[in-house]
Amino acid sequence: MPEGHKTHFVAQQHRERFSGQAIKVSSPQGRFRTDARKVDGRELADVNAVGKHLFYDFGDEAPGRFVHVHLGRYGKFREHELPLPQPKGQVRMRFVGRDVGFDLTGPTACRVIDEREHERVCKRLGPDPLDPKADADLAFAKISKSKKELGALLLDQSVIAGTGNIFRAEILFELRLDPTRPGNSLTRSEFDKLWKTTVRLMKVGLKYDRIITVSRAEAGKPLSQLANDERFRVYKQPRCLSCGSEIVQWEQGGRQMFGCGICQGFSLD
Ligand SMILES: [Zn+2]
Incomplete structure (x- = not known):
């Protein structure tokens, strides 16, 4: 989608x-x-x-x-x-x-x-990270009151409008946040980083007309030249770019979620 x-x-x-x-x-x-x-x-x-x-x-x-x-x-x-x-x-x-x-x-x-x-x-929609006038406080108010897991909250358009299945996995990985943590455990400073990362990654997506989360250094070539399967750090990736361990895949919020248990500090058992 x-x-x-x-x-x-x-x-x-x-x-x-x-x-x-x-x-x-x-x-x-x-x-x-x-x-x-x-x-x-x-x-x-x-x-x-x-x-x-x-x-x-x-x-x-x-x-x-x-x-x-x-x-x-x-x-x-x-x-x-x-x-x-x-x-x-x-x-x-x-x-x-x-x-x-x-x-x-x-x-x-x-x-x-x-x-x-x-x-x-x-x-009905939460603040949109690509709207310069978006009020991020509204998103924090919802997340900090919710017991739902972060990975599921980032799919909820009434929390943040515009993030979907790829962005949620990539944003939480970039911040090394555990996707299974409940929203109400997120501190304000963690949220501020999450919002900032979301804005930055969505702006890159807007510029290239596709989601790209790897950096130029990680990719080893200009971002405009990436093949479709070279654009992400965890989404549909076999191994973690950072630690080399296997990327875990599970259903969260009704969609397939991806993450690194080692880097993000979670275990699904
Ligand atoms: Zn890792």
Whole structure:
């Protein structure tokens, strides 16, 4: 599932390519047809990301201000030059600007919403590390009151918006934090480091449009040249880069978690 760096990357790209233009919005597959008509032909004012959610802002309220997209596990954008080819597969939304367009397939959410609903969605989310105005205190308040394990808390979008399965494993490893520790055992200074690392790693992800947690020194080559399986320290890795022991894998918060028991000081038995 794309994590927050990806939605911010897409928001930036789509803002540059489409804002200020009248957009043709349609639903070749049909499931988004009624909503597509509400925004079709209107001028796009802005595109924003909050955590893993994207909002295409059409400015005026009626008959609906935002197209809200959540990619979920299978959502994909395919960009095309004009004229666009015949839709391929189940295209939920086709979005066509002046020079380029894209097809969206397989999203978890794709709907037109008003300002109230936009606010409701955003209120459910924790602070977003890629938002310069994010209030990290809100995340600490939730974590420090919770008995849930850190690894599970970092998947919870109401705690921190945008971190997902890869980031949680990599962030906790970088800080040598035990993923099985309860949230309420985290000190404020440990949390401050966690937030700082999260912001830094997500910014790297945004810059390269993919999650990269190894340093240039660890990788032995420029980060832009890394193969897909060379980007991580623990996620789907056989051995720990730091101590050489086997990376442990288990289910935590409903997803596969990865960590080094030696470096992070935990044992699953
Ligand atoms: Zn290790």
